[in-house]
Amino acid sequence: MPSLEEPQQILQQEATPPRNSVGLRDVARAAGVSTATVSRVINNPAAVSPKLRARVESVVKHLGWVPDGAARALTTRKSNAIGAVFPTLSHGDFARATNAIQEELLVSGYTLLLACSNYDAAQEYAQVRKFVEQGIDGIILIGKAHHPELEHFLNQRGVPFVYAFVYDPETHGTCVGPDNRKALFRLTNYLIDHGHSRFGLIAQSTQNNDRAAARLEGVRDALAERGLAVRPQHFAIGEWTIAEGRALFRQIMAAEPRPTAVICGNAFLAVGALLESQDIGIKVPDQLSIVGYDDIEIMNHLPIPITTMRVQGELVGRDAARFIIGRVENRPIEIAFECSAELLIRKSSGPAPA
Known part of the structure; x- marks a missing residue:
């Protein structure tokens, strides 16, 4: 027969609070600086002296602090995340582009959120809506054939977007890729x-x-x-x-x-x-x-x-990423919107048989 003490032990175990997480104030106190200085080190490191930046970064590393992305997004109105929806990742050019997009975004301090639509317009629209709900700053779409409500949805919410892997002279400046x-x-x-x-x-x-x-x-x-x-x-x-x-x-x-x-x-x-x-x-x-x-x-x-x-999947990816960053940060970006495809002549082709 279980003792009467066992339920009390269980209650005590359940009531034990989890280990407190490290916050911005803890980092500032340990580094001997203001919370504003810690924020500058994280969001705009160039505005802080190298010596002070090194001290704060050392404390951040020692305490294992991770900035609260949601709180920072509320303050700056930016999530520093860019979404991209590809029809599939099994194609060679899409895979190369994804790597290039991620590399370009990381250099500029952005994170890539990636999804696949399997050439399903409704599925793509649902994924885009989820990305927007998560507060993405911009989005990269493949081609110009999409759900009829997609472009209106993005414009209505002020989310910058770019069409990749497609180029049309009539819509120059909105798409990056080959004709x-x-x-x-x-x-x-x-x-x-x-x-x-x-x-x-x-x-x-x-x-x-x-x-x-x-x-x-x-x-x-x-x-x-x-x-x-x-x-x-x-x-x-x-x-x-x-x-x-x-x-x-x-x-x-x-x-x-x-x-x-x-x-x-x-x-x-x-x-x-x-x-x-x-x-x-x-x-x-x-x-x-x-x-x-x-x-x-x-x-x-x-x-x-x-x-x-x-x-040129890598070039398409890099230019699409640079373009959307420019749109998000409201600054001009110099890119060649048309990325010509290259004819590679190999042994499978030759003159017509006599």
Whole structure:
């Protein structure tokens, strides 16, 4: 039978208060300075002498003090956090951009909050609303195709934003990235100039993806200028997996006459097409040229490296981060809003077969 003392012991244990956390006043008292000086060391270190700054920083480190971000945000009306919503992080250019954005923000004292929408406009809108509720200072969005209420929501709340990985001369100054139509227009003309006239196209889905739609437009416009077109049986749409690239490549190559060049809407579709071409015995580039968009590491390490348009993801990320910091701090930033894609010619492409 339990003793009567046990419940009292339990109550005493539950009533024991947690260890008091260190606060701003504790740091100021230990360093022998005012709380205003501690705040300046944290928020504007350049305004404090090196000797005094070193003393305060030593106390902060010794006591393990972490500034109260919520309190600081109320005082300064800034959270020093920037949000970014990407459709996916599996793409090479998005991954490179994320690293560049984070590095650029850290240099300027900002934190990156990151989310993925999986190309779902409603999901992206919900994530943006959560970021705004948390008090972000600005946000980076991918492309210009979004939920119809998203831009109004951000403008209504005065949250600066920038569109990345897209460029349109008509909206210069609001977006940072490549002109997707121009990139595929150039790639298609490269193939036409090498004698190709029968084209296969494995496009990326254009659902909630204006960049993919612009790339598709670039291919069609380049072909139309030369009096060419993709035959319906040589056209297929996928998402972003290697398995899809293989299946869709086999599908379009089943129709006669076969195309002499296949353009793929992203890197993974291109890798799948190249792998499938080897499995069914098509000689690349002697019988068929295969090209893609974006550049992931494996594309240059396959037995037949793939020709592609490489997006300067790092540059897009850095410039998008610098631009949004400038908007948040209300100061001009010098950047090149259009980041041209680079044509990388490798062994997967060549002249059309005789």
